[in-house]
Amino acid sequence: MRNAADRDRFYMNLALSEAGKAADAGEVPVGAVLVCDGEAIALAHNRREELQNPVAHAEALALQAASFHLKSWRLEDCSLYVTLEPCVMCVGAILQARIARLVFGCLDPKAGAVESLYRLCEDSRLNHTLPVTRGVLENECSSILSEFFRHLREGNRVVKRAERWPSPVEGA
Amino acid sequence: MRNAADRDRFYMNLALSEAGKAADAGEVPVGAVLVCDGEAIALAHNRREELQNPVAHAEALALQAASFHLKSWRLEDCSLYVTLEPCVMCVGAILQARIARLVFGCLDPKAGAVESLYRLCEDSRLNHTLPVTRGVLENECSSILSEFFRHLREGNRVVKRAERWPSPVEGA
Numbered sequence: 001m002r003n004a005a006d007r008d009r010f011y012m013n014l015a016l017s018e019a020g021k022a023a024d025a026g027e028v029p030v031g032a033v034l035v036c037d038g039e040a041i042a043l044a045h046n047r048r049e050e051l052q053n054p055v056a057h058a059e060a061l062a063l064q065a066a067s068f069h070l071k072s073w074r075l076e077d078c079s080l081y082v083t084l085e086p087c088v089m090c091v092g093a094i095l096q097a098r099i100a101r102l103v104f105g106c107l108d109p110k111a112g113a114v115e116s117l118y119r120l121c122e123d124s125r126l127n128h129t130l131p132v133t134r135g136v137l138e139n140e141c142s143s144i145l146s147e148f149f150r151h152l153r154e155g156n157r158v159v160k161r162a163e164r165w166p167s168p169v170e171g172a
Numbered sequence: 173m174r175n176a177a178d179r180d181r182f183y184m185n186l187a188l189s190e191a192g193k194a195a196d197a198g199e200v201p202v203g204a205v206l207v208c209d210g211e212a213i214a215l216a217h218n219r220r221e222e223l224q225n226p227v228a229h230a231e232a233l234a235l236q237a238a239s240f241h242l243k244s245w246r247l248e249d250c251s252l253y254v255t256l257e258p259c260v261m262c263v264g265a266i267l268q269a270r271i272a273r274l275v276f277g278c279l280d281p282k283a284g285a286v287e288s289l290y291r292l293c294e295d296s297r298l299n300h301t302l303p304v305t306r307g308v309l310e311n312e313c314s315s316i317l318s319e320f321f322r323h324l325r326e327g328n329r330v331v332k333r334a335e336r337w338p339s340p341v342e343g344a
Contacts, residue, residue: 051245053240054265054268088298092264111299
């Protein structure tokens with residue numbers, strides 16, 4: 001790859017394909033990739049519903065997979081790529097793992113803890129701070145989410161209509 | 173048990189015995205208990221070093237064990253007891269799991285995200301808020317940590333001395 005921006009897009013595309021797997025499984029489509037020395041050592045997508053686990057966000061799963069792979073909770077040489085701005089829990093996990101750099105796609109105005117609601121990655125009182133790059137493949141990262149929620153709303157609307165006007169068979 | 177304060181002390185004692193297991197294993201001694209309908213459904217202690225997992229704090233492990241037990245990421249009827257004020261990651265996990273009530277023992281001035289550095293449990297912009305009780309068995313919860321770090325410092329001091337003044341055998 002020619003330069004750092006190309007590399008960021010390459011890894012964010014990997015994260016996007018992980019987000020696609022989440023969408024296919026009916027999960028909020030967020031994907032994450034952990035990169036160490038130029039190698040993607042962990043790929044993960046949101047699996048909260050599948051695993052019924054409140055911690056099973058893409059980032060937390062990627063961090064844990066990378067730690068398992070490297071046999072260390074310290075991931076000081078690793079960068080995390082994630083399609084959506086991480087929440088409080090996931091930024092906390094990123095800080096715990098001492099991640100070197102965070103790259104994310106689009107903002108999460110309702111829950112983001114990097115820029116939107118808090119700026120946790122730059123709080124020098126915490127045990128770690130790290131540089132952040134945002135907006136890599138922003139439109140693609142945002143679109144996969146808005147498409148997912150549009151389908152969900154349309155699906156819900158159909159269900160509500162069916163509840164309101166029972167089919168001739170059900171209403172007979 | 174006679175009243176709510178007795179119950180809180182009872183469950184915090186369980187959390188303290190979990191913290192003791194962490195200390196015995198050389199981990200920072202923090203313990204957590206998840207209580208649902210008066211029953212302790214999950215007990216956990218910090219296992220970060222043992223598992224080499226940055227997410228393996230007592231609270232995160234207890235939440236996940238409870239979710240596995242109840243087959244649900246939503247723990248809306250559960251209270252979490254933890255010996256030390258939770259960090260950013262763990263408060264984030266508590267909010268993700270929609271925990272009904274948090275009880276903790278002593279403050280963590282360097283990393284606590286309930287009162288010390290942030291007040292994340294009462295931020296109405298986030299997806300969940302919850303009542304917090306602090307100071308239950310505060311001295312015991314604090315003592316087990318200060319004892320642990322005192323032993324660690326003494327151990328480290330011995331190591332440093334040995335490095336500085338090699339034993340006659342090593343220095344020969």
